[in-house]
Amino acid sequence: MKLLLVFLMVHTIFIPCFSFDLLGKDHPLTLDYYKSTCPTVFDVIKKEMECIVKEDPRNAAILIRLHFHDCFVQGCDGSVLLDETESLKGEKKASPNINSLKGYKIVDRIKNIIESECPGVVSCADLLTISARDATILVGGPYWDVPVGRKDSKSASYALATTNLPTPEEALISIIAKFYAQGLSVEDMVALIGAHTIGMAQCRNFRSRIYGDFQVTSALNPISETYLSSLKKMCPSNSGEGDTNVTAIDNVTPNLFDNSIYHTLLRGEGLLNSDQAMYTSMFGIQTRRIVSKYAEDPLAFFEQFSKSMVKMGNILNSESFADGEVRRNCRFVNT
Structure with a gap:
């Protein structure tokens, strides 16, 4: 009876309940989104990431983690990069982020180079997604194609950053539920971790x-x-x-x-x-x-x-597609 209860607890939690879109018909991402507007974007990010990881191999993990924390709050929309202002409560000071996230200066560095090549074209959300892929490769991990075309959000969510992100002390069932809330399976969870x-x-x-x-x-x-x-x-x-x-x-x-x-x-x-x-x-x-x-x-x-990184990267913020932007500075909403 006890084993049956365990089985039911594990398997009845597999119910997705996310409020934003995975890669859908209304918000298609494509591999060639920047083909005419910024054809060098992938090469520029790759070249800079090579320098960044060579400077410190730990930077690879920092970029992957930053991408993960972005996608689990409002979808992959660059919200985690926003600094707190008088009118915006950011995500950086939320408990899962304040003592663990770094890499903001790395994003600034890459963004400045891209802006000099293709001003106002490449979103911070896309920059972060591509950087995470390149970071993985540079320390021996696998390659995957990165669909692009995300927009940057004009908002952030301290509340969702506090509740959506798994913590080191969290129980397994709770972590599974948090991944499923993003439309990610148990297989995705174990792979991404x-x-x-x-x-x-x-x-x-x-x-x-x-x-x-x-x-x-x-x-x-x-x-x-x-x-x-x-x-x-x-x-x-x-x-x-x-x-x-x-x-x-x-x-x-x-x-x-x-x-x-x-x-x-x-x-x-x-x-x-x-x-x-x-x-x-x-x-x-x-x-x-x-x-x-x-x-x-x-x-x-x-x-x-x-596969799971592509799936996670395709968690999109519907609001940012309707009212998003390409930030000139990843730390602040355009004025």
């Missing part, structure tokens, strides 16, 4: 994990014990001490986009509670199978990650 293979995390986001059930999930493996000991040295148990200290989520190949993160979960060494739950949670019937598949088959992971 695979981007943590190049991610970094602050002590405040994994303290409860390393002082909680880390030893239980890693089965007291001697190597895991050594890893755990090193984590505790840089992340004290007392809240407030070392909160901003960072470490790689994937401690094996932190600067390489591969399937190593899934092997980490199989060993019970996931740094974040939300990640490890995909393999060890009692509710992880479906996610456990997918984690195992991606650990065994890196090509399957790459293929699904590419």
Whole structure:
């Protein structure tokens, strides 16, 4: 009876309930949207991203994360890039963003170059989507074609940024629900979270994990014990001490986009509670199978990650298509 209840809880949550459009008939994105207006846009972004990732490989994860946080709030409309003003409450200070998101200066840098080539043509939302793809490739990840033609929103949502984005301490069922609210499946979720293979995390986001059930999930493996000991040295148990200290989520190949993160979960060494739950949670019937598949088959992971990134990038803000713009400065609405 208990197993039946678990099965029903996991499978009855698979109901999409999003209020904006996935790539639809009314808002088609195309691969050649800038063919006549800014034909060099992809080359310009690629060239600049090569420099940016060479300067610091961590910038790749920063751009992917920024794109993710944009798309989960109002759709992929550049709203996450807006600075707070007297008349606009931005998303940057929302709890899931304020201590984790960076990369705004990187976007400014790329935008300035594009504006010098094609003034007022390329949206910040498209710039961010293309940059995330190039960032992935530059650290060893897969390629995918990026449909473009998004508009930048004139609004942001602090409230949705606070509620829509998954957190490191969130339960698996709740995270699944948040992905489904965006029209993304469990397969999409497990694949997209695979981007943590190049991610970094602050002590405040994994303290409860390393002082909680880390030893239980890693089965007291001697190597895991050594890893755990090193984590505790840089992340004290007392809240407030070392909160901003960072470490790689994937401690094996932190600067390489591969399937190593899934092997980490199989060993019970996931740094974040939300990640490890995909393999060890009692509710992880479906996610456990997918984690195992991606650990065994890196090509399957790459293929699904590419598909899921396109799918996420196609979450569109209907309002921005009706009343959106191409911002000259990604931080501010045009005046």
